[in-house]
Amino acid sequence: MKITVFALLLFCTGLETFASATADSPGNHSVKTVRILALNGPSGVGLSRLVDTPLLVSDTRALTSIVPSVDVLLPQLLNGDAVAGVLPPNVAAKLYNRSPGSIVLCAVVGNGMLSVLSVNPAVNSFDDLAGSTVHSTGSGSTPEYLFAEILARRGAGSSVPVIDFSLPPSEIAAALVSGRIEHALLPEPFSTVALMRAASSKRPVHRALSPAVVGREAGFAHDYPMTVFVARSDFAKNKPELLRAILSGVRESIQWTNANPAEAGRVAERAGMGIAAAYTEASVPHCNLVYIPAAEAREHVERLLAVFLSRSPESVGGALPDGDFYLK
Numbered sequence: 204m205k206i207t208v209f210a211l212l213l214f215c216t217g218l219e220t221f222a223s224a225t226a227d228s229p230g231n232h233s234v235k236t237v238r239i240l241a242l243n244g245p246s247g248v249g250l251s252r253l254v255d256t257p258l259l260v261s262d263t264r265a266l267t268s269i270v271p272s273v274d275v276l277l278p279q280l281l282n283g284d285a286v287a288g289v290l291p292p293n294v295a296a297k298l299y300n301r302s303p304g305s306i307v308l309c310a311v312v313g314n315g316m317l318s319v320l321s322v323n324p325a326v327n328s329f330d331d332l333a334g335s336t337v338h339s340t341g342s343g344s345t346p347e348y349l350f351a352e353i354l355a356r357r358g359a360g361s362s363v364p365v366i367d368f369s370l371p372p373s374e375i376a377a378a379l380v381s382g383r384i385e386h387a388l389l390p391e392p393f394s395t396v397a398l399m400r401a402a403s404s405k406r407p408v409h410r411a412l413s414p415a416v417v418g419r420e421a422g423f424a425h426d427y428p429m430t431v432f433v434a435r436s437d438f439a440k441n442k443p444e445l446l447r448a449i450l451s452g453v454r455e456s457i458q459w460t461n462a463n464p465a466e467a468g469r470v471a472e473r474a475g476m477g478i479a480a481a482y483t484e485a486s487v488p489h490c491n492l493v494y495i496p497a498a499e500a501r502e503h504v505e506r507l508l509a510v511f512l513s514r515s516p517e518s519v520g521g522a523l524p525d526g527d528f529y530l531k
Contacts, residue, residue, distance in 0.1 A: 234264055235262060235263045236263070237263060237264075237266070237286045238265075238267075238284060239265055239286065239287045240267070240268055240288035241254075241268070242269070242270060242276065243269055243270065243271045243272070244390070244392070244476075245316060245391050245392065245492060246312060246313055247474065248460060248492070249457045250289070250453060251470045251474050251476070252460065252467070253265070253456045254470070258448065258452045260448040263445055265445075273291065273294055276290070277290075277294075280298075280306070280435065281305075287432065287435065288433060289312060289430050289431070291431075292308075292311075292345075292429075293344070293507075293518050295308055295433050295528075296523070297519055300521060307439050307529065308431050308497050308500075308504065308524075308528055309446070309496070310494055310495055310497055311430070311431050311432075311494075311495040311503070312431065312457060312492065312493065312494060313428070313429045313490065313491060314427065314429060314491040314493050316390050316489065316490055317349065317390050317414055318390075318410050318417065319337065320387050320410055321409060321411040322408050323386075324407060326386065327411055328411075328412070328416075329353065331411070332386060333362035335386055336365050336366075337364045337387065338366075338379075338388070339387065339388040340375060340393070345429060346390070347514075348514045349510065350366045352422060353417075353421050356420070376389065376394075376400065379401070381406075388417075391489050391490045392478055392489075395486035396482045398410065423503075426493075434449075439530060454494040457493065458494070460487060465484045467483065467484070468482070468487070497529040497530045498529065498530075500529075504529075505523055
């Protein structure tokens with residue numbers, strides 16, 4: 204994702220301070236607090252149980268909050284207001300490369316969740332999109348570079364679609380349902396929201412290419428990561444037991460979300476994610492929420508980052524992160 208000038212300036216400040224624990228309340232000085240941040244969207248849904256029921260580990264409470272964007276999350280992670288959070292893999296790599304030793308990647312918490320939706324019932328493969336325009340969210344992030352990788356793999360001589368980022372993300376689903384555009388590349392839960400709205404309006408929108416097909420077209424024999432859970436390196440070093448407990452809570456929250464989509468939808472709605480519970484419930488099976496520890500995920504993370512590096516080296520900070528990027 205693109206990062207504001209403010210956040211980029213903060214890269215240069217380093218991460219000398221780690222989140223100072225604060226008293227939980229004036230009347231209870233024995234309980235300290237650390238903060239975890241998740242992004243509004245699938246990563247927030249996966250951690251919504253932790254938003255609803257904070258972790259209490261010994262004398263420390265881990266509070267999880269939902270923020271609307273990377274630009275809001277990064278400054279709080281950089282200045283130590285938060286000790287951990289969820290980021291797109293390339294943003295995590297860029298942060299690490301700009302400030303070596305600043306963060307560690309703990310786990311992949313979301314795999315590929317990009318679908319191509321179409322109003323044309325004849326579109327059921329990438330070949331069927333030849334010569335058309337596909338509208339998308341995510342300029343400068345995973346959708347753009349994944350799509351570019353697909354086009355490159357298909358060869359310059361083939362008839363390929365054009366990706367268009369001209370519409371604001373908030374308008375793409377509505378434009379698709381209204382018939383103003385024909386095709387869209389959307390992540391969850393927005394693709395499911397578009398499909399449900401189309402169904403209620405009796406509009407002919409369908410999922411033409413599933414996330415698995417999009418990944419295969421881009422050359423991923425297995426899945427590719429969309430979101431990762433990171434922690435400040437100083438926190439990981441100074442509070443390893445607390446971090447292990449937090450990671451266990453993240454894993455359990457994701458497992459619970461996958462097993463209880465209806466309740467997860469209600470919890471996410473209470474958490475203020477801005478999506479009705481029914482939409483979240485329907486999207487959970489397509490959100491590809493996972494928990495893959497860093498050691499197991501490294502190969503797949505590097506495969507995705509290599510795509511970013513080949514398309515826009517600056518998007519990952521100019522190089523693949525070294526081994527210290529991954530939590531041991």
